[in-house]
Amino acid sequence: MHNLLFFKATLLFYFLGTALFLLNLWDNRSERGSGEKVSWPQRFAIFATIAGFVSHTIALGIRLREDAYVPLANLQEAVSFFSWAMVAAFFWVEIRYHLYILGSFILPLAFLSLISVSALPNEVTELNSTLINAWFGIHTILSVLGIVAFTIAFVAGIIYLIQDRFLKSKQLNTLYSRLPSLDMLDQWNKQAILFGFPLLTLGIISGALWSQYTQGTLWGQNDSKQALSLGIWFFYLLVLHGRINVGWRAKKAARLAIIGFVGVIFIFVTLA
Amino acid sequence: MNIVIVGLNHRTASVEIRERLAVSDGHMGDALYRLTADPVIEEGLILSTCNRVEVCAVVKETHRGFEVIKNFFAASDDSLSLENIAPSLYIYSSSKAVEHLFRVASSLDSMIVGEPQILGQLKDAFDHAMLHKTTGIILNKAFKKAISVAKRVRTDTRIAESAVSISFAAVELAKKIFGQLTGKSVMLIGAGEMAELAARHFVGNGVEAITIANRSYERAVELAKTFNGAPLKFEDFEQEMVKSDIVLCSAGAPYFLIRRDTVEKIIQLRKNRPVFFIDISVPRNIDPEINALDNVFLYDIDDLQHSVQTNLASRKKEALKAEEIISEEIASFARWFKSLDAVPMIVALRDRAEMIRQAELEKMQNKLGDLTQTQREALDGLTASIVKKILHNPLTVLKKEVHSTNGNMILETTRKLFDLEEMLSRDKAKKKEQ
Numbered sequence: 001m002h003n004l005l006f007f008k009a010t011l012l013f014y015f016l017g018t019a020l021f022l023l024n025l026w027d028n029r030s031e032r033g034s035g036e037k038v039s040w041p042q043r044f045a046i047f048a049t050i051a052g053f054v055s056h057t058i059a060l061g062i063r064l065r066e067d068a069y070v071p072l073a074n075l076q077e078a079v080s081f082f083s084w085a086m087v088a089a090f091f092w093v094e095i096r097y098h099l100y101i102l103g104s105f106i107l108p109l110a111f112l113s114l115i116s117v118s119a120l121p122n123e124v125t126e127l128n129s130t131l132i133n134a135w136f137g138i139h140t141i142l143s144v145l146g147i148v149a150f151t152i153a154f155v156a157g158i159i160y161l162i163q164d165r166f167l168k169s170k171q172l173n174t175l176y177s178r179l180p181s182l183d184m185l186d187q188w189n190k191q192a193i194l195f196g197f198p199l200l201t202l203g204i205i206s207g208a209l210w211s212q213y214t215q216g217t218l219w220g221q222n223d224s225k226q227a228l229s230l231g232i233w234f235f236y237l238l239v240l241h242g243r244i245n246v247g248w249r250a251k252k253a254a255r256l257a258i259i260g261f262v263g264v265i266f267i268f269v270t271l272a
Numbered sequence: 273m274n275i276v277i278v279g280l281n282h283r284t285a286s287v288e289i290r291e292r293l294a295v296s297d298g299h300m301g302d303a304l305y306r307l308t309a310d311p312v313i314e315e316g317l318i319l320s321t322c323n324r325v326e327v328c329a330v331v332k333e334t335h336r337g338f339e340v341i342k343n344f345f346a347a348s349d350d351s352l353s354l355e356n357i358a359p360s361l362y363i364y365s366s367s368k369a370v371e372h373l374f375r376v377a378s379s380l381d382s383m384i385v386g387e388p389q390i391l392g393q394l395k396d397a398f399d400h401a402m403l404h405k406t407t408g409i410i411l412n413k414a415f416k417k418a419i420s421v422a423k424r425v426r427t428d429t430r431i432a433e434s435a436v437s438i439s440f441a442a443v444e445l446a447k448k449i450f451g452q453l454t455g456k457s458v459m460l461i462g463a464g465e466m467a468e469l470a471a472r473h474f475v476g477n478g479v480e481a482i483t484i485a486n487r488s489y490e491r492a493v494e495l496a497k498t499f500n501g502a503p504l505k506f507e508d509f510e511q512e513m514v515k516s517d518i519v520l521c522s523a524g525a526p527y528f529l530i531r532r533d534t535v536e537k538i539i540q541l542r543k544n545r546p547v548f549f550i551d552i553s554v555p556r557n558i559d560p561e562i563n564a565l566d567n568v569f570l571y572d573i574d575d576l577q578h579s580v581q582t583n584l585a586s587r588k589k590e591a592l593k594a595e596e597i598i599s600e601e602i603a604s605f606a607r608w609f610k611s612l613d614a615v616p617m618i619v620a621l622r623d624r625a626e627m628i629r630q631a632e633l634e635k636m637q638n639k640l641g642d643l644t645q646t647q648r649e650a651l652d653g654l655t656a657s658i659v660k661k662i663l664h665n666p667l668t669v670l671k672k673e674v675h676s677t678n679g680n681m682i683l684e685t686t687r688k689l690f691d692l693e694e695m696l697s698r699d700k701a702k703k704k705e706q
Contacts, residue, residue: 167448167569172579176448182546183451247543250567 003066006059007080011118013052014087014111020045021104025175042100049107053087056114060084075269076117078144082268083114085148093152099188101178105155135210143203147264149196150236154261156188160254186250189257190243197236204229228267235260273314273683274334275414275609277369278341278361279326282383285360287462287524291487292349293357295320300400303348308406310340315408317401317415319376321393322464323383323524328373330410333684334365367606370414374598377418378425380591383524384438384552384573386431389465391422413608421601429593438466438576439473442550445579446474446518449548449569457481459516461509461530462523463488463495466552470520475499483516485509487523510534514541520550521557530558532565539567550576614674617683618667620695625659 024041060081090106093099159179166176179185207226211217239256242248248256280290295303295318307316307327315330327344331337342361346354364372375381379390398415401407407415426432443453450456458474460467463486471482482501485508486492492503504512513519513534523529530549539547546567551558556572563570571579633655637643643651666686673682687693 163448167445168563170571170575170578181448181451183449187451247545250544250546252544252566 003059003062006055006062010052010056010059011111011114013048013055014083014107014114017045017048017052017103018107018111020048021107025101025104025178045103045107049087049090049103053084053091056080056084056087078140078268079113079117081141082144082147083110083117085145086110086113086151089148089152099180099184101159101180102152102155105159106152109151109155135206135213139203139206139210142199142206146196146199146203147268149192149199150257150261150264153189153192153196153257156185156192157254157257157261160185160189160251161258164251164254182250186253189253190249193236193239193243193257193260197233197240200229200233200236204233225267228263232260232263232267235263273410274331274337274365275328275369275410276331276334276337276341277326277328277364277372278338278345279319279324280357280360280362281324281326281381282524284362285357286526287487289352289357289360290323290325290524292352293320293325293345294322295325295348297396297400301404304401304404304406306347307341307344312336312340315411316406317397317411319394319397321390324376324381326376328369328411328414330408338363338365367602370605370609371598371602373414373418374421374601377422378594378598379422379431380425380594380598383464383522384466385591386433387466387469388426388432389469391419391426393465394422395419410609414605417601417605421598424601425594425597428597429590431590431594438552438573439470441576441579442470442520442571443473443477445569445571445576446548447477449546450517452478454478455480456517457483457515458518458520459504459509459513460484460486460495461519461521461557462486462553463491464522464524467520467522468495468498470550470552471495471499471501474518479518481515483512485512514538516547517545518548518550520552522552523557524553525557526555528557528559530562532559532561535559535562535565535568539565552576614670614683616696617686617692618670620692621663621667621670621686621690624690624692624695625663629655629659 020041024039024045063077086106087110090103090110093102160182163176163179163182163185166172166179167182204226207229211226239248239253239260242256243253280293282290285293300318300320303318304316307313307318307329312332313329314332317328319326319328325345327341329337329341331340342354342358345357345361346352372381377391377394379386379388382390394415398407398419401411446453446456453474456479458471458479458481460471460482463484475482482496482499483504484492484496484499484501485504485506486495487506489503489505492506495501496503513530519530521529535547535549544567546569549558549562549568549570551570551572553573558570558572560570560572562568633651636651670682670686687696
């Protein structure tokens with residue numbers, strides 16, 4: 001049960017990271033010449049996140065080695081992987097685009113989803129080992145990564161609405177100065193959905209193939225999960241079409257990303 | 273003799289009237305000549321900018337002076353009559369005029385308090401008048417003083433910072449909406465000095481496409497050249513607005529130029545691409561309602577000022593400081609001005625009395641026949657002492673009261689009572705000969 005120890009350490013580090021990132025949101029010390037100087041909450045928030053991520057990776061690695069299968073057999077593991085992938089996405093975005101502020105939104109989400117893992121029923125609802133095959137692994141990994149992308153779009157949408165409100169109400173406070181431009185948030189939203197949509201598509205296809213291998217049918221009978229997933233897939237297809245052809249961008253796109261995310265999480269949590 | 277100012281500005285007159293009264297550089301010579309043609313105007317100067325047209329003059333007689341200048345305005349455009357423009361005109365005399373001049377120079381009277389262009393425009397106006405020799409000792413002193421007051425206000429207070437920072441604030445806000453400004457397009461509606469300043473900031477931050485719509489098309493063309501932009505007929509701005517990400521309005525119209533329904537249509541045509549409206553007109557030219565529309569952001573001059581300096585108290589303190597500087601300087605100028613006026617008056621009054629005394633003595637000499645040296649000296653002493661006694665009080669009052677608020681009135685009354693006009697001009701002529 002080494003992985004439990006690392007799991008607890010991860011929770012602690014993510015909690016620290018969350019607290020520091022949130023503190024950093026309201027910290028106005030580094031406001032002048034912002035971006036250049038890194039204040040101590042910023043620095044420690046990153047340290048805590050790195051420590052948490054390393055320990056999380058080890059925990060997942062141990063689980064993988066112990067059981068020798070893709071550790072995504074139940075909802076708890078899927079959520080744990082989701083949390084891990086979100087933090088990974090944050091590092092990628094931070095390194096590539098220096099969007100440090102994203103941490104203040106991603107880390108709390110990662111922490112909350114991880115803590116919900118401990119709250120979820122502890123019974124091991126592991127699938128019949130015959131069902132566990134490569135298609136299942138591919139299906140869950142792609143789906144969870146897709147959900148991570150939609151979560152990023154959701155976060156961008158939330159920040160967009162916050163920033164939009166600041167600009168409209170002319171409340172130009174510290175938080176306003178920290179948050180990125182509306183255009184950048186809209187770009188994230190677009191990129192994240194463009195990234196997430198093919199993942200979701202492949203996730204659904206691989207899920208269908210898995211169903212084909214295990215149950216001998218591409219489309220399970222009475223499978224509300226598949227139907228809802230397809231519904232979400234159409235929703236994001238519509239969102240992309242709307243953006244490209246109709247001009248559903250900016251505030252509307254932000255709202256749509258939030259609506260889509262609510263649907264995604266609903267399916268993820270209830271029907272995983 | 274008095275300093276007077278007659279003029280109109282963005283607060284008192286619509287842009288339509290201001291435009292018609294504006295004097296371009298090319299016509300300044302003619303206008304100055306026309307202004308000073310009436311002998312009541314001793315010195316004259318015309319300040320003409322986008323936001324104001326003012327005549328500053330030294331006049332022999334205050335009320336006549338006002339009339340002459342008002343008629344000068346009315347005659348400068350055929351389509352205008354005195355009745356049209358009279359309600360828009362403000363008039364100031366003596367220390368009030370000087371105060372107004374100092375406030376204008378210090379940019380306290382500007383549409384955007386603290387904007388730096390006005391001082392340059394004031395200097396240009398002064399240079400024009402000097403070139404055409406329509407200023408004299410008083411206006412020269414007054415304008416030099418105004419320029420130094422403006423400089424003092426600029427260095428001693430933070431008033432000037434705010435205007436520059438308003439452009440800066442507009443750019444910062446635009447960056448929060450659009451990210452990078454490279455490739456974004458700006459439309460200026462109204463090509464005043466503040467619009468120019470803001471445009472310069474936008475260009476400095478990467479904006480490449482600038483379109484300029486202005487009522488005076490020539491001015492639009494002129495400004496477009498500076499920024500390598502495209503001038504636009506004023507009527508066409510609505511059609512072109514669709515292409516603009518940032519719209520800066522400083523047209524100074526007395527109504528809303530940009531209405532909600534127009535912006536609704538534009539946002540639809542732009543497929544929800546955000547637009548940043550900046551309204552620096554006073555009164556506002558953009559319907560504030562549009563801020564409620566999605567993807568539309570509207571900031572007026574107050575919003576920008578707030579974003580720059582959220583601390584209202586400190587802003588008020590700076591304005592107060594500037595007003596203090598100005599009142600100090602007015603006092604020092606007024607002392608100079610009044611002493612300038614009192615000295616020749618005293619000299620003229622003494623000369624007048626002496627002239628009368630001498631004339632009367634001469635007349636008497638024939639009647640009295642030969643007088644002894646002692647008698648003659650006694651007569652001389654007697655008359656001199658009578659004159660001195662009579663003049664003693666008026667002279668004391670003149671010297672003392674000349675620094676009081678009604679000093680000018682006393683000077684003018686004295687001039688009338690003793691009919692000193694002729695004496696004063698004779699003294700002046702004598703001085704010139706010397």
